[in-house]
Amino acid sequence: MDTIIGNLALGxxxxxxxQNLGLCFIGCLVGTLIGVLPGVGPIATIAMxxxxxxxxxxxxxLIMLAGIYYGAQYGGSTTAILVNIPGEATSVVTTLxxxxxxxxxxxxxxxxVAAIGSFFAGTVATIVIAALGLPLTKLALLFGPAExxxxxxxxLVCAIVLARGSIVKAIAMIVFGLLLSTVGTDLETGEDxxxxxxxxxxxxxxxxxxxxxxxxxxxxxxxxxxxxTRDVVRNKIGRLLPAWxxxxxxxxxVLRGTGIGAILGILxxxxxxxxxxxxxxxxxxxxxxxxxxxxxxxxxxAGPEAANNAGAQTAFIPLLTLGIPPNxxxxxxxxxMTIHGIIPxxxxxxxxxxxxxxxxxxMWIGNLMLLIINLPLVGIWVxxxxxxxxxxxxxxxxxxxxxxxxxNNSVSDVLGTAFFGLIGFTLIKFGFEPAPxxxxxxxxxxxxxxxxxxxxxxxxxxxxxxDRPISLGLLVVAVIxxxxxxxxxxxxxxxEVFTE
Amino acid sequence: MLQKLFRNPQDAAAGLFLVSVAAFFLWQxxxxxxxxxxxxxxxxxPRSLALIVLGLGCLIMFNASVxxxxxxxxWQLRGPVFVIGSILIFALLIRSAGLLVAGPLTMIVGAYAxxxxxxxxxxxxxxxxxxxxxxxxxxxxKLPIPVIAFM
Amino acid sequence: xxxxxxxxxxxTVLSVGCSFAQSYPTKPIVMIVPFxxxxxxxxxxxxVTEHMSRSLGQQIVIENVAGAxxxxxxxxxxxxxNDGYTIMMxxxxxxxAAPALYPNLKYDPSKDFEPVGLAAGTPIIIVSSAxxxxxxxxxxxxxxxxxxxxxNQAHAGVGSVSHSTxxxxxxxIDLKPTQVPYKGTGPALNDLVSGQVDYMTDQIxxxxxxxxxxxxxxxxxxxxxxSPALPDLPTTKEAGLPDYQVSAWNAIxxxxxxxxxxxxxxxxxxxxxxxxxxTKKRLLELGAVLPSAKEGTPAWLGDFVKIEVxxxxxxxxxxxxxxN
Numbered sequence: 001m002d003t004i005i006g007n008l009a010l011g012x013x014x015x016x017x018x019q020n021l022g023l024c025f026i027g028c029l030v031g032t033l034i035g036v037l038p039g040v041g042p043i044a045t046i047a048m049x050x051x052x053x054x055x056x057x058x059x060x061x062l063i064m065l066a067g068i069y070y071g072a073q074y075g076g077s078t079t080a081i082l083v084n085i086p087g088e089a090t091s092v093v094t095t096l097x098x099x100x101x102x103x104x105x106x107x108x109x110x111x112x113v114a115a116i117g118s119f120f121a122g123t124v125a126t127i128v129i130a131a132l133g134l135p136l137t138k139l140a141l142l143f144g145p146a147e148x149x150x151x152x153x154x155x156l157v158c159a160i161v162l163a164r165g166s167i168v169k170a171i172a173m174i175v176f177g178l179l180l181s182t183v184g185t186d187l188e189t190g191e192d193x194x195x196x197x198x199x200x201x202x203x204x205x206x207x208x209x210x211x212x213x214x215x216x217x218x219x220x221x222x223x224x225x226x227x228x229t230r231d232v233v234r235n236k237i238g239r240l241l242p243a244w245x246x247x248x249x250x251x252x253x254v255l256r257g258t259g260i261g262a263i264l265g266i267l268x269x270x271x272x273x274x275x276x277x278x279x280x281x282x283x284x285x286x287x288x289x290x291x292x293x294x295x296x297x298x299x300x301x302a303g304p305e306a307a308n309n310a311g312a313q314t315a316f317i318p319l320l321t322l323g324i325p326p327n328x329x330x331x332x333x334x335x336x337m338t339i340h341g342i343i344p345x346x347x348x349x350x351x352x353x354x355x356x357x358x359x360x361x362x363m364w365i366g367n368l369m370l371l372i373i374n375l376p377l378v379g380i381w382v383x384x385x386x387x388x389x390x391x392x393x394x395x396x397x398x399x400x401x402x403x404x405x406x407x408n409n410s411v412s413d414v415l416g417t418a419f420f421g422l423i424g425f426t427l428i429k430f431g432f433e434p435a436p437x438x439x440x441x442x443x444x445x446x447x448x449x450x451x452x453x454x455x456x457x458x459x460x461x462x463x464x465x466x467d468r469p470i471s472l473g474l475l476v477v478a479v480i481x482x483x484x485x486x487x488x489x490x491x492x493x494x495x496e497v498f499t500e
Numbered sequence: 501m502l503q504k505l506f507r508n509p510q511d512a513a514a515g516l517f518l519v520s521v522a523a524f525f526l527w528q529x530x531x532x533x534x535x536x537x538x539x540x541x542x543x544x545x546p547r548s549l550a551l552i553v554l555g556l557g558c559l560i561m562f563n564a565s566v567x568x569x570x571x572x573x574x575w576q577l578r579g580p581v582f583v584i585g586s587i588l589i590f591a592l593l594i595r596s597a598g599l600l601v602a603g604p605l606t607m608i609v610g611a612y613a614x615x616x617x618x619x620x621x622x623x624x625x626x627x628x629x630x631x632x633x634x635x636x637x638x639x640x641x642k643l644p645i646p647v648i649a650f651m
Numbered sequence: 652x653x654x655x656x657x658x659x660x661x662x663t664v665l666s667v668g669c670s671f672a673q674s675y676p677t678k679p680i681v682m683i684v685p686f687x688x689x690x691x692x693x694x695x696x697x698x699v700t701e702h703m704s705r706s707l708g709q710q711i712v713i714e715n716v717a718g719a720x721x722x723x724x725x726x727x728x729x730x731x732x733n734d735g736y737t738i739m740m741x742x743x744x745x746x747x748a749a750p751a752l753y754p755n756l757k758y759d760p761s762k763d764f765e766p767v768g769l770a771a772g773t774p775i776i777i778v779s780s781a782x783x784x785x786x787x788x789x790x791x792x793x794x795x796x797x798x799x800x801x802x803n804q805a806h807a808g809v810g811s812v813s814h815s816t817x818x819x820x821x822x823x824i825d826l827k828p829t830q831v832p833y834k835g836t837g838p839a840l841n842d843l844v845s846g847q848v849d850y851m852t853d854q855i856x857x858x859x860x861x862x863x864x865x866x867x868x869x870x871x872x873x874x875x876x877x878s879p880a881l882p883d884l885p886t887t888k889e890a891g892l893p894d895y896q897v898s899a900w901n902a903i904x905x906x907x908x909x910x911x912x913x914x915x916x917x918x919x920x921x922x923x924x925x926x927x928x929x930t931k932k933r934l935l936e937l938g939a940v941l942p943s944a945k946e947g948t949p950a951w952l953g954d955f956v957k958i959e960v961x962x963x964x965x966x967x968x969x970x971x972x973x974x975n
Contacts, residue, residue, distance in 0.1 A: 047688045141845040172556040179549040186542035187832045193542055194528040203718040224579040224614055268841045323860045325837045335689025339697050341936055345860020390616040391625050394607035401590040406643050414591040418584050430514035448545050456831050460538025
């Protein structure tokens with residue numbers, strides 16, 4: 001323990017220099033503001049702001065970039081709650097109950113709980129990184145494609161549990177999402193699949209485009225139709241910050257979410273994405289009254305948000321210990337570090353300890369700053385929501401358009417959101433839920449890749465999924481979850497359709 | 501028509517939608533190599549998934565003919581047409597005319613989707629909002645968004 | 652008011668007309684990097700353009716247009732206006748291997764671009780999982796041959812550097828191992844470290860730290876001389892496979908028809924950047940190799956592209972590695 005305290009002391013010393021504190025603050029602030037832009041998530045934000053960091057020394061630059069990263073994560077959750085548009089795959093789950101809470105006038109509570117829960121999760125995650133970074137990396141190395149595939153299967157089952165209405169329709173949506181994820185270049189041969197000759201599709205459908213259309217624009221169209229429900233609900237002002245009862249209700253979900261997120265975040269290859277799903281599933285299953293979920297249950301925000309943030313931080317572990325980025329955002333960080341002359345790898349911890357520990361310390365400071373920045377912002381956001389909808393939604397429209405355009409400077413991305421907006425609206429009219437589709441989409445890309453890799457390595461043997469112990473364990477959990485999910489429906493019969 | 505054939509028109513439409521989507525994907529992927537289950541080709545997963553969607557779509561349609569359910573809601577066209585239309589306008593104008601033109605136009609057209617539309621108020625608001633966006637994104641954040649066509 | 656409007660109009664027209672005669676550049680230049688931000692080509696581009704912006708007096712803005720092994724971005728530049736304000740950082744894949752890999756390629760690397768200059772090359776290293784009981788290249792190749800049906804080679808996807816160079820390596824040792832595709836270097840490297848796959852050939856910048864830290868084993872570097880970043884790593888010549896010489900070169904290109912003046916200006920800014928101590932230091936830290944004076948000219952690059960295209964075509968076609 002001595003060395004950990006010693007290292008943390010070194011880290012805090014580095015992180016608390018006036019310059020680094022300032023950079024952390026600017027990073028968090030700018031990251032939050034851009035992240036709040038609908039559709040723009042952490043990757044786009046960091047890519048946009050990377051040039052700003054060039055004039056700064058490596059440690060400072062990284063602290064600022066890390067601040068931008070969490071800020072953008074948090075901004076993405078803000079839009080998920082306020083306007084039902086997830087900034088990243090990890091915020092999709094937050095829209096389910098978070099936006100419902102906003103509609104009930106409890107936006108402030110939702111945002112507040114998300115902020116506080118995230119801070120707690122961030123603190124725990126920082127300690128985890130400091131104390132357990134290296135051993136956890138070894139754990140992560142046990143995961144090969146077969147294990148990942150089984151993990152994704154588990155994730156799919158979670159997606160079924162997440163559904164509010166008819167199970168059949170939910171499964172249909174998940175599979176539809178999986179199907180959409182296959183559009184693009186084939187992994188093995190590089191062939192274009194179902195791209196209809198459109199060059200922009202050769203890398204697949206963009207998550208931001210899909211999320212923006214299906215969630216954001218469809219929601220706007222829906223709100224325009226249901227004037228009565230929209231206005232009555234929005235005029236309820238409600239509290240700005242969580243009440244003590246809200247905090248008590250959120251405490252256990254936050255704890256559980258932190259644990260789940262922290263562990264899943266370590267897995268390279270975007271394991272962090274599953275954190276919020278798994279947390280939501282567990283909260284829904286444990287809750288005394290699961291029917292509250294999907295209608296504004298605070299546990300549905302607290303748990304996933306904690307998981308989200310914990311995962312975002314532990315995702316740094318493979319980067320800092322092995323130098324291998326676990327997802328696209330971290331790959332950007334690698335590039336940023338490389339530009340600044342630091343090539344991440346196993347020796348960074350020993351050769352540049354101030355960098356490593358300074359970053360770890362600034363993660364915690366960043367979380368604190370985010371809390372400080374975001375809690376007052378809650379008041380501003382809630383007040384913004386009171387702007388008459390006929391003016392608010394054109395503003396949301398233009399922000400969304402600018403946001404989507406600026407990710408790739410691409411007009412076709414904007415056209416794509418229009419298309420998916422139409423699809424999203426159609427889906428709602430037919431009684432489908434968009435959330436499982438988006439989850440299927442996110443999981444689909446990972447699943448197919450891992451499935452095929454596992455089969456290639458095992459030379460076509462399906463037993464590989466059962467032979468390997470971790471993979472087998474995960475599949476067993478998935479089966480149990482599936483049974484638990486389907487049991488109530490089987491008992492009630494198949495003829496219920498819950499209206500939203 | 502759906503009302504007469506199916507007892508649950510909403511689900512019937514839902515099922516039909518799924519079937520058409522599945523059919524589309526099956527058509528698009530017809531040239532892809534399936535490979536074998538053990539050595540999957542590019543076409544294996546898309547086509548299997550499309551078949552599952554097809555199956556589920558048929559299942560839902562079948563259910564819709566035997567159980568009672570909600571009728572298809574009426575589709576107000578004003579909302580979708582103008583919202584989607586405004587996005588299309590943005591897409592068309594952003595490179596050719598820049599944010600200065602695309603901004604207000606997008607907002608005005610979009611605002612028309614609401615039946616609470618008030619022209620003068622929207623005009624003023626959209627101009628102000630565009631100015632704010634330019635200030636925020638172009639000036640403060642230095643994003644490469646075209647403001648005027650050749651800038 | 653009308654008069655001032657007219658004056659303004661005339662002034663604008665005159666200045667636009669004059670800008671052709673004025674020194675280039677008069678506004679920021681866009682450099683398209685056809686890969687995701689943070690990758691090796693992107694890093695090289697950013698390091699180099701930072702200095703170039705200073706000597707040109709105008710900012711070079713990097714735009715990442717990733718996709719299809721870099722060909723999406725390259726196509727964009729091939730069809731862009733040749734006024735000198737859109738250029739790109741291409742590499743061994745986009746301007747060397749692409750014609751062989753993509754039969755429907757919408758550009759010709761030699762004909763649709765004006766070469767500006769070679770920027771930096773990142774040498775290729777043959778890396779293996781640390782679990783393989785072979786500590787040098789010769790015994791490694793023997794191991795591969797003995798276990799030909801069981802070994803797995805990782806690569807970062809069709810069109811990636813690790814893919815093309817991997818195929819080249821296999822053809823040289825006459826092996827057709829099972830290839831496991833990944834979406835990017837990160838996941839591929841991860842499975843190499845954990846031992847799920849056995850070997851890979853990739854750019855030095857991606858693997859240098861992992862080799863130093865012992866997470867993976869470097870077997871040889873495919874350049875004539877050892878790299879200062881990894882002085883203990885033998886060259887392929889020393890290790891017994893002298894014909895395997897390949898580096899993922901990065902170079903700046905402009906659309907066809909860009910005027911010679913502009914190309915020369917860009918080239919001289921590039922050369923100045925590469926001579927700058929700070930830029931040099933950052934590139935060398937990556938393990939990059941800088942071009943010699945002879946190699947730094949547009950003409951040399953033009954010839955080099957033709958040689959590369961000719962070199963990759965038979966190797967990749969023989970391996971059947973074409974995408975659709």
